[in-house]
Amino acid sequence: MNIIKKKFLSIFENQVLKQGYVLEVRAWNPATFFEVDLHLPGVDMEKWTSVQHMKVKVSEYTYRDYTPALWDAETSTCTLCISSDHNGPGSAWVSSLKKGDEVSYIGIGSTFHKPVADSRLLCLGDMSSIGHFLALKQLALGIGEVYGAISFGMESHAREFSDYFDTYLQPIPEKNWDISLVSWIDAQELSTETIYIAGHIPTAMQLRRHLRQRNDFNGSIKLQGFWQ
Ligand SMILES: Cc1cc2nc3c(=O)[nH]c(=O)nc-3n(C[C@H](O)[C@H](O)[C@H](O)COP(=O)(O)OP(=O)(O)OC[C@H]3O[C@@H](n4cnc5c(N)ncnc54)[C@H](O)[C@@H]3O)c2cc1C
Structure with missing residues (x-):
């Protein structure tokens, strides 16, 4: 400089x-x-x-x-x-x-992420998005329920996450960010949820593309990219 x-x-x-x-x-x-x-x-x-x-x-x-x-x-x-x-x-x-x-x-x-009233708030992200989803959960108190999955590279961190925070966010092992989160979402029934995606930008975009192909999903997707 x-x-x-x-x-x-x-x-x-x-x-x-x-x-x-x-x-x-x-x-x-x-x-x-x-x-x-x-x-x-x-x-x-x-x-x-x-x-x-x-x-x-x-x-x-x-x-x-x-x-x-x-x-x-x-x-x-x-x-x-x-x-x-x-x-x-x-x-x-x-x-x-x-x-x-x-x-x-x-x-x-x-950011553009805020809770949508009377909706199920489904969150997907990597470890960098933990604070983001804890913040969304705090804002959603009495408005809607936050749940979803966060991918972890280390088993010990996944355990610590479950021990320290009382959430419906499921820690999942991170084989390859998009693959583990895609597998998780494929196992979920979807309807009119609001889906919040945060963290690694290429993964976030890949997840959004994948969700748009789901015939059972009529909700909305909100994406906040963090890093690439
Ligand atoms: C709105 C917003 C909110 C954010 N909130 C948080 C937050 O609460 N917690 C948080 O941890 N991050 C958060 N981030 C992301 C954080 O600002 C970036 O990850 C930041 O780039 C990391 O900075 P760095 O200097 O360590 O690495 P950089 O110099 O930015 O990147 C160096 C290298 O590391 C890689 N990299 C960057 N971040 C990660 C990561 N998390 N995991 C693996 N590889 C990575 C990059 O691809 C690059 O190759 C947020 C970003 C935004 C835009």
């Missing part, structure tokens, strides 16, 4: 960056998945009616999106669930986080 661009970005960052604070970090075993509890002073979480994403500074001039889940509006706290089983600045950042650290972020915005 040239010096002018750097100068411009640092002026921009000084004007817009907000701070949050790490209350706790829980690494799963092996440590390629993290739950990060954050305090976000001044954030009005009561306003959240759709799944949110926050743009976090993970290294110099580098930002990644993560999903605030399990929030408590009264204390302005939430949890990020971050997959780090790959090399990238986001993975390196989350692996280095510890209690008391300051987290800088540009802002928090809405």
Whole structure:
């Protein structure tokens, strides 16, 4: 990055960056998945009616999106669930986080995923979508039921998911993302569900194509791609 661009970005960052604070970090075993509890002073979480994403500074001039889940509006706290089983600045950042650290972020915005009233909310994704679907479940409380499948590369992570979170999201082994989720969906009867797909973009698109070919399915599909 040239010096002018750097100068411009640092002026921009000084004007817009907000701070949050790490209350706790829980690494799963092996440590390629993290739950990060954050305090976000001044954030009005009561306003959240759709799944949110926050743009976090993970290294110099580098930002990644993560999903605030399990929030408590009264204390302005939430949890990020971050997959780090790959090399990238986001993975390196989350692996280095510890209690008391300051987290800088540009802002928090809405995704297009929100619960549809009186509908069954079927969710499909990989580990990076755990926070997204926990957020959808929280928003759907008293509106509709969240269920579905999440693919896991490691059996130990699948077990931890079932132990830590009380959901109707079924952990399934990840042979090849699209194949395991396609097999799971093929075993389900479908009718008018709202289907939410998140995570790996090629898999998400493949799942949507597959679902559109189902004659028994008359519901809608909402896709939120994360990474490719
Ligand atoms: C709206 C939105 C919300 C998101 N919420 C979350 C969230 O809550 N939790 C979360 O973990 N991610 C979330 N993501 C995805 C996250 O921002 C990206 O996965 C990010 O690219 C990872 O950054 P990185 O710097 O670690 O890797 P990158 O530098 O982006 O990628 C490096 C390499 O790793 C691969 N890669 C990236 N992510 C993964 C992955 N999860 N598994 C396997 N390989 C991967 C890429 O294909 C690439 O080859 C979200 C993305 C969006 C758009």
